[in-house]
Amino acid sequence: MKLAIDAMGGDNAPEAIVKGAVMAAEERKDLEITLVGDEAQIKPFLKDLPNISVLHTTERITGEDEPVRAVRRKKNASMVLTAKEVKEGRADGCISAGNTGALMSAGLFVVGRMEGVDRPALSPTLPTQDGKGFLMLDVGANVDAKPEHLLQYAVIGSIYAEQVRNIKQPRVGLLNVGTEDGKGSDLTKKAFELMKDAPINFIGNVESRDLLDGVADVVVTDGFTGNVALKTIEGTALTMFSMIKETFMNSFKTKLAAGLVKNDLRGLKDKLDYSEYGGAGLFGLAAPVIKAHGSSNDRAVYNAIRQACQMVELNVTSTISTTLKDIKAKEEQE
Amino acid sequence: MKLAIDAMGGDNAPEAIVKGAVMAAEERKDLEITLVGDEAQIKPFLKDLPNISVLHTTERITGEDEPVRAVRRKKNASMVLTAKEVKEGRADGCISAGNTGALMSAGLFVVGRMEGVDRPALSPTLPTQDGKGFLMLDVGANVDAKPEHLLQYAVIGSIYAEQVRNIKQPRVGLLNVGTEDGKGSDLTKKAFELMKDAPINFIGNVESRDLLDGVADVVVTDGFTGNVALKTIEGTALTMFSMIKETFMNSFKTKLAAGLVKNDLRGLKDKLDYSEYGGAGLFGLAAPVIKAHGSSNDRAVYNAIRQACQMVELNVTSTISTTLKDIKAKEEQE
Numbered sequence: 001m002k003l004a005i006d007a008m009g010g011d012n013a014p015e016a017i018v019k020g021a022v023m024a025a026e027e028r029k030d031l032e033i034t035l036v037g038d039e040a041q042i043k044p045f046l047k048d049l050p051n052i053s054v055l056h057t058t059e060r061i062t063g064e065d066e067p068v069r070a071v072r073r074k075k076n077a078s079m080v081l082t083a084k085e086v087k088e089g090r091a092d093g094c095i096s097a098g099n100t101g102a103l104m105s106a107g108l109f110v111v112g113r114m115e116g117v118d119r120p121a122l123s124p125t126l127p128t129q130d131g132k133g134f135l136m137l138d139v140g141a142n143v144d145a146k147p148e149h150l151l152q153y154a155v156i157g158s159i160y161a162e163q164v165r166n167i168k169q170p171r172v173g174l175l176n177v178g179t180e181d182g183k184g185s186d187l188t189k190k191a192f193e194l195m196k197d198a199p200i201n202f203i204g205n206v207e208s209r210d211l212l213d214g215v216a217d218v219v220v221t222d223g224f225t226g227n228v229a230l231k232t233i234e235g236t237a238l239t240m241f242s243m244i245k246e247t248f249m250n251s252f253k254t255k256l257a258a259g260l261v262k263n264d265l266r267g268l269k270d271k272l273d274y275s276e277y278g279g280a281g282l283f284g285l286a287a288p289v290i291k292a293h294g295s296s297n298d299r300a301v302y303n304a305i306r307q308a309c310q311m312v313e314l315n316v317t318s319t320i321s322t323t324l325k326d327i328k329a330k331e332e333q334e
Numbered sequence: 335m336k337l338a339i340d341a342m343g344g345d346n347a348p349e350a351i352v353k354g355a356v357m358a359a360e361e362r363k364d365l366e367i368t369l370v371g372d373e374a375q376i377k378p379f380l381k382d383l384p385n386i387s388v389l390h391t392t393e394r395i396t397g398e399d400e401p402v403r404a405v406r407r408k409k410n411a412s413m414v415l416t417a418k419e420v421k422e423g424r425a426d427g428c429i430s431a432g433n434t435g436a437l438m439s440a441g442l443f444v445v446g447r448m449e450g451v452d453r454p455a456l457s458p459t460l461p462t463q464d465g466k467g468f469l470m471l472d473v474g475a476n477v478d479a480k481p482e483h484l485l486q487y488a489v490i491g492s493i494y495a496e497q498v499r500n501i502k503q504p505r506v507g508l509l510n511v512g513t514e515d516g517k518g519s520d521l522t523k524k525a526f527e528l529m530k531d532a533p534i535n536f537i538g539n540v541e542s543r544d545l546l547d548g549v550a551d552v553v554v555t556d557g558f559t560g561n562v563a564l565k566t567i568e569g570t571a572l573t574m575f576s577m578i579k580e581t582f583m584n585s586f587k588t589k590l591a592a593g594l595v596k597n598d599l600r601g602l603k604d605k606l607d608y609s610e611y612g613g614a615g616l617f618g619l620a621a622p623v624i625k626a627h628g629s630s631n632d633r634a635v636y637n638a639i640r641q642a643c644q645m646v647e648l649n650v651t652s653t654i655s656t657t658l659k660d661i662k663a664k665e666e667q668e
Contacts, residue, residue, distance in 0.1 A: 129573055140511055143519040177474055177561040185477040185558045208562045209569030221562075224519045227511040228542045228559050229566050235543030236570035239463055243605070244578070247598045254598050260591035264581045271577070 001030060001312050002092050003305060004085035007037030008060040008078040009098020011295050014038070017097065018045035020301025024309075025052045031309060034085055037078040057081055060098075063294070067101030071109055079103060083110035086287045093288035093308040095279065097296045104141050107282045107289045114317060116324035119145070120284035121153045121223070122291065123160070125277035126233065128214035133277045135161055136175075136211075138223040139230045141282065145222035147190035150174070151198060155327065156283045156320050157218035158200040163314045164307065165217075173206030173216030175225060180205065187222060195220070198327065208232075237272055279304035281311070283320070288312055335364060335646050336426050337639060338419035341371030342394040342412040343432020345629050348372070351431060352379035354635025358643075359386045365643060368419055371412040391415055394432075397628070401435030405443055413437060417444035420621045426646045427622035429613065429638050431630045438475050441616045441623045448651060450658035453479070454618035455487045455557070456625065457494070459611035460567065462548035467611045469495055470509075470545075472557040473564045475616065479556035481524035484508070485532060489661065490617045490654050491552035492534040497648045498641065499551075507540030507550030509559060514539065521556060529554070532661065542566075571606055613638035615645070617654070622646055 005021055007014040014037055021033050022045075032051045035042055039056040046052065059076040071080055079098050083106040085091040094111070096103050100122070107120060121138035128134055137153045138145065154172050161170035174192055176184045181192065183205055195202045206215045208229050221229065244265070248258035279292035279300070288311035292304040311317065339355055341348040348371055355367050356379075366385045369376055373390040380386065393410040405414055413432050417440040419425040428445070430437050434456070441454060455472035462468055471487045472479065488506050495504035508526055510518045515526065517539055529536045540549045542563050555563065578599070582592035613626035613634070622645035626638040645651065 129577060143511060175562065177477060177558060188558075207565055207569075209565035209572070211566070212569055212573040224511060224522075225559055225562050228509065228555075228563050231541055231543035232545070232563050232566035233570050235541075235546055236567050237574060238543070239546040240571060240574050240606075243463060243602055244599075247595065247602050250598050253594045257591035257594035260587045260594075261581065264584050264588050265578075268577055268581050272574075 001309060002032045002034070002090065003308055003312075004034045004036060004055075004082045004091035004094040005305070006079045006082040006094070006096035006098055007035040007042050007054075009096040009103075010292065012297060013097065014042050015045050016296055016298045017301050018042050019298035020296070020305065021052060022047050022049065023298060023302045024305040025049050028309070031305075033305075034091060036082045036085070055081060055085070061102045063099050065099060065102060067099060067105045070099070070102050071105040079106055080110060083107065083289070086111050086289070092312045093290070095290045095292055095301070095304050095308055097279075097292035097294055097301065100140070100291055100294075103289065103291050104282060107285045111289055112286045114284055114286050114321050116321050116328060117152055117156070117284035119149050119152075120282055121156065122280050123157065123283050124230065124280035125165070126211070126230070127272050127277070128212055130214055131271065132214055134211065134214060134217055134219055135165070136219045136221065136226055136230065137283065138221065139226035139280070140223045143222070143224040143227070145187065147187060147194055150187070150191035150220050150222065151194040151327075152284070152324060154195050154198055154200055154202070154218070154220045155323055157220060159320050159323060160281065160283065160316060161217050163316050163319065164310045167217050169201040170217035171203045172200045172218040172220060173203050175208060175219050175221035175229065176205035177207070178205065179207055191220070199323070241269065277303075278307035281307070285317075287317060335643060336366045336368070336424065337642055338368045338370060338389075338416045338425035338428040339639070340413045340416040340428070340430035340432055341369040341376050341388075343430040343437075344626065346631060347431060348376050349379050350630055350632045351635050352376050353632035354630070354639065355386060356381050356383065357632060357636045358639040359383050362643070365639075367639075368425060370416045370419070389415060389419070395436045397433050399433060399436060401433060401439045404433070404436050405439040413440055414444060417441065417623070420445050420623070427624070427642045429624045429626055429635070429642055431613075431626035431628055431635065434474070434625055434628075437623065437625050438616060441619045445623055446620045448618055448620050448655050450655050450662065451486055451490070451618035453483050453486075454616055455490065456614050457491065457617050458564070458614035459499070460545070460564070461606050461611070462546055464548055465605065466548055468545065468548060468551055468553055469499070470553045470555065470560055470564065471617065472555065473560035473614070474557045477556070477558040477561070479521065481521060481528055484521070484525035484554050484556065485528040485661075486618070486658060488529050488532055488534055488536070488552070488554045489657055491554060493654050493657060494615065494617065494650060495551050497650050497653065498644045501551050503535040504551035505537045506534045506552040506554060507537050509542060509553050509555035509563065510539035511541070512539060513541055525554070533657070575603065611637070612641035615641070621651060
């Protein structure tokens, strides 16, 4: 199995990327990794392993680059060359912790769509209180989704949750403004009807206030709403941590308390840290493309690599494609 | 000034509603309140005041009722009669802590729309870290919004923030998936162009991760996205409180710490409690209609009454209507 990894993307690149890759390569001898980026910057963190090679380039896409333009113009950027390894068959999948929008563009324009999928979806696994986590898709690849897109996300998410996350008959919910059938916008009402008949364990509408309680294993939504929900969770959690920190500075008494619970609260923060669940899949492309979190450390990169390996080994891409083609064929028959 | 109040709506009705009304009536002799509901249940909490009267009815709309049907069929429900007091000129505005959807229907079908507004918006004031709060609209009255609706929300929110919340030149932001101009869905891209030219202090796109940091005084969004964002804030905050509570039960050390910070953490919870900011306005109706939070205590009801009084006194409804008509007239000229 071969993976291409953008060594230059993310806040801690190339160090965290290279170290994460080394961890994975040392563990799995059957895995061949191509690190794409500036050799001079990569080398200091690299070990001499037979299954890691470097594809040298100095060009890179930054967080400030306009995604579509960057992918089109910076033809030798590490991220673009990473995607090209997949496109040209030298890798089975790829990973980047860089500019999310640019990776979506590189996925779409370089790797290309999977047959049967109209629009790819960005799909992180988010934390729940019980530690199991849930998959949410789409969180921003496609901000003007149609009902058929949501149906496809539901099928994709269900297959991924079952095969890669080992959840039997994953509960698939549609993010909506109420839990009753018939609730919602034109989009969600129509998507509901389609999802009802799909070969998935559809549990109906779910509300965003129940997400972190694990109300569903797969939460389906359009890219606009999903992006807002994701960033609201992040923002609310960060604000609360900062308010708690402030609260602990109130008095001598609270400072004393802070000393006593510091470690336990750090554990709480880790529990809410979704880099532990691997990267966000860019589903619906011709091969596995994983967006590792921008702030990924070596452990998170290692987790993203494991995730990509599982997707390749279990042939998730082809299962999704076959299932979606079956659904389309059935529709046309009816 | 006259207000009609649904005494039977909300988790703590009628006690909290009646007590809140008594607080307000005792403070303001120029305020006349009509409490609508079951006299036998209201009386035990009522004081003999010259400026509170009871309009008796035993019918009521519950939280489980389907909103539109309930308002149409339960013609003598306390909420419907409350709205009728406004419609027929016996009250200048009204308040209910009951079924949100039903109050939106009663507002629309009984009180009626304001001239110049296509769709009313539900607009709570949400907490921010600095305690100032921000107005978000719409959070669910209109789940399939058009760009012109968002423009109207922006104007309505700006006028309300300036007049009732005393914020000079309130910063109006458009909730979006990125802060750069040109980002977003078809809806937000078009709304952006309209808002740019409106007579408001438009600060451009804002992201949901910055909401609780007070990135804007007024946050404009469609009812679907706003509803999801609101419930995500609520859900994330509740989950975190419950996780913190769990963390404090970890060991003897953490239990000791819990005792030391208990009061301070309760203060934090209060800070995030948006009933302190009054109820959610149902803006765009012919008169002020306020949705008090379902779990409102007497203090929250009192706050909602003050809010309704301010809206009546400052003539907010007519300012909004005039401003929107001016904008429409200008558009037609161009």
